[in-house]
Amino acid sequence: MTEAVEYDVVVLGGGPAGENIVDRTRAAGLSTALVESELVGGECSYWACVPSKALLRPALARSEARRVPGLAGAVRGPLDAEAVFAHRDYWTGDWKDDGQLDWLDSIGAHLYRGHGRLYGVRKVAVTSPEGEHHVLAARHAVVVATGTRAVVPDLPGIAGARPWTSREATSARQVPGRLLIVGGSVVAAEMATAWQALGSRVTVLVRGSGLLPRMEPFAGELVAEALTEAGAVVRTGVAVEAVVRDGPAGPVTVALEGGETLEGDELLMATGRAPRTEDIGLETVGLTPGDWIGVDEGCRVPGHDWLYAVGDVNHRALLTHQGKYQARIAGAAIAARAAGAPALDEGRWGAHAATADTAALPQAVFTDPEAAAVGLTLAEAERAGHRVRAVDYDLGRVSGAGLYADGYRGRARIVVDLDREVLLGATFVGPGAAELVHAATVAVVGEVPIGRLWHAVPSFPTISEVWLRLLEAYRG
Numbered sequence: 001m002t003e004a005v006e007y008d009v010v011v012l013g014g015g016p017a018g019e020n021i022v023d024r025t026r027a028a029g030l031s032t033a034l035v036e037s038e039l040v041g042g043e044c045s046y047w048a049c050v051p052s053k054a055l056l057r058p059a060l061a062r063s064e065a066r067r068v069p070g071l072a073g074a075v076r077g078p079l080d081a082e083a084v085f086a087h088r089d090y091w092t093g094d095w096k097d098d099g100q101l102d103w104l105d106s107i108g109a110h111l112y113r114g115h116g117r118l119y120g121v122r123k124v125a126v127t128s129p130e131g132e133h134h135v136l137a138a139r140h141a142v143v144v145a146t147g148t149r150a151v152v153p154d155l156p157g158i159a160g161a162r163p164w165t166s167r168e169a170t171s172a173r174q175v176p177g178r179l180l181i182v183g184g185s186v187v188a189a190e191m192a193t194a195w196q197a198l199g200s201r202v203t204v205l206v207r208g209s210g211l212l213p214r215m216e217p218f219a220g221e222l223v224a225e226a227l228t229e230a231g232a233v234v235r236t237g238v239a240v241e242a243v244v245r246d247g248p249a250g251p252v253t254v255a256l257e258g259g260e261t262l263e264g265d266e267l268l269m270a271t272g273r274a275p276r277t278e279d280i281g282l283e284t285v286g287l288t289p290g291d292w293i294g295v296d297e298g299c300r301v302p303g304h305d306w307l308y309a310v311g312d313v314n315h316r317a318l319l320t321h322q323g324k325y326q327a328r329i330a331g332a333a334i335a336a337r338a339a340g341a342p343a344l345d346e347g348r349w350g351a352h353a354a355t356a357d358t359a360a361l362p363q364a365v366f367t368d369p370e371a372a373a374v375g376l377t378l379a380e381a382e383r384a385g386h387r388v389r390a391v392d393y394d395l396g397r398v399s400g401a402g403l404y405a406d407g408y409r410g411r412a413r414i415v416v417d418l419d420r421e422v423l424l425g426a427t428f429v430g431p432g433a434a435e436l437v438h439a440a441t442v443a444v445v446g447e448v449p450i451g452r453l454w455h456a457v458p459s460f461p462t463i464s465e466v467w468l469r470l471l472e473a474y475r476g
Contacts, residue, residue: 004137007033009334010124011143012116012280015042017311017323018145019100024331025141026107030338033136034109035116035126040100043147044320046092051170052190054088056366059197063368064431067405081175081198088170095171118142118281122306125281140338141306143330144293145323146280148273148312156242161252163243164268166191175199176266180254182240183270184211186365189223191268192232193367202232203262205254207239212371215363216378216427218411219371223429226368226409243267275313297353298346299330308334316357329354349445360444364434369410372437375425375444378415387418391474395430398469399461405431412466414440416474421450432463439464450474 009025011018014036025032039046058079065075093099104111114128119135124142126134150165152158164172169191175198181188184206196202204211204227211220211234224234242255252267278290285304287293292315293301299314301307308330311323333352336344345351348359362374378390395401395410402408410430417424426440443453454471458464 002133002135004123004135005033006137006139007031007110008139008338009033009141009143010136010138011035011145012118012124013042013145013147013276013311013313014040014100014111015145015147015311015323016044016320017147017327018042018143020324020327021143021145021308021310021331021334022104022109023107024328025334026109028331028335028338030140030335032109033112034104035112035114035124035136037113037115039095039097040104040111041097045097045100046095047167047170049320050091051088052166052194053366054091055084055170055194055198056190058084058087059194060366060368060370060431062197064405067407067431069406079198084198085173092171112136116280118144118284120284121304138306141308141334143327143334144277144280144307144309144313145311145327146276146313147323148318149276150269151272151274152269153240153271155240157244158269161243161245161267163252164266166268166270169195169268169270172266176264177201178251178264179203179266179268180205180252180262180264181268181270182254183268183272184208184213184220184236185270185272186212186363188268188270189220189227189365189367191270192227192234193223196227196230196232197368202227203264204232204234205238205240205256205262206234206236209236212365214377215365215371215373216413218413219365219373219427219429222369222409222411223365223367223371230368273312273318275315277313297355298333298344299326299354300333316354317361319361319363322354322357322361325356326354356445360441362437362441364437366434369430370433371427371429372434373425373427374437374441375423376415377425377427378413381415381417381424386424388424389416389418389474390414391416391470393466393469393473395428395433395463395466398463398466400463400465401430403461404463412436412470414470414474416450420447422447423450423453428466430463436464436466439467 008030009032011034112126114126116126119125122138124136179200181204239257244253254262282289293309295314310326312318365371381388396408413427415425428436
């Protein structure tokens, strides 16, 4: 190894969480190096959030337009798949990270391309694609932000079947005639929506009882109903036993428990994520390769006062916006410690505590209908021992929803802590519902009393008027 190059902070992984750490530490005047083995911008920018939403937006816009009088007749035809793919390619930068590189250069951060590994305390070893070796030493902190990878179950025949993961599902350039999707996650639901709209005959195979199992049950139910009406097949309570691909480009056959077989042209395995920690040198600092990296509320690894982990890799909240939030929290903590702060604000909702990961986690699923939620579901609140009441309202009964689209179907729920009369959670399902969740996030984070929310008057006629209807239903 060459002589170590010193920086105040070294960041391992250049996805959204890693980029935000770099941004915060550079803003604090700390010299920072970023190590990335693929594209700066990470999974979200090239194979997840950005390309998936680019694929989904035309599907959702067409679906909503078909329910608007005077416009429906103008959108009867199929989507232009090539134009949709071109739009996606634009938003991914054609899988080039030139824009991110310009940004890194503008803030004075140093990029090391290559595979990075922890190399003992406060050090990271980097091997470039050309075989060059560097050692980076951190005066204040090393931050691991290596994210996750898709998990493909070790089924008989799976390797030869060459299944899609989320990466192939968001970057494919041909519409498969028949697409089999295994899983009930957000990836499964969103990709079923996108590819069904693009012309695939989609079959979704869910081991559990329904789609979107981490949300209120009605969210997955409404999404499954809409997929079925669009022509997809959604089957629950089924398990895949084996997979066979007929030749290099032939169809793929899935064998289910009980002997039934299904055939498709492509197979998407949307079956979970695992941490990308198997080869990043965790063993050199007493941690276990391949494991999630546990952290405290400030995203610092217990027992290692110099080591932080942000984003999916710490398993607190596998969402891009939460990884960026954690990076802002950890970046502030690193800067404060580097400046010699005598104490950090690590209490609940403090400047150096990622409280929202557990108390006010927001999520938007861009299916048709959209599903969005923040905080605790009713079941989660009850399991946590809260005395709660769930208040539901039919979103289709709100004037703004009826004006938004004919036959608008949706549902809203708030979960109220009866002892404090504040919201613990909220869920909205319906066209355009993703834009409703931030108001709920503010209410949950701010612990705004129901009595004060009564004075937050929604504009008429908007879908947001559902807030008034929910509060009226709560007050009786």
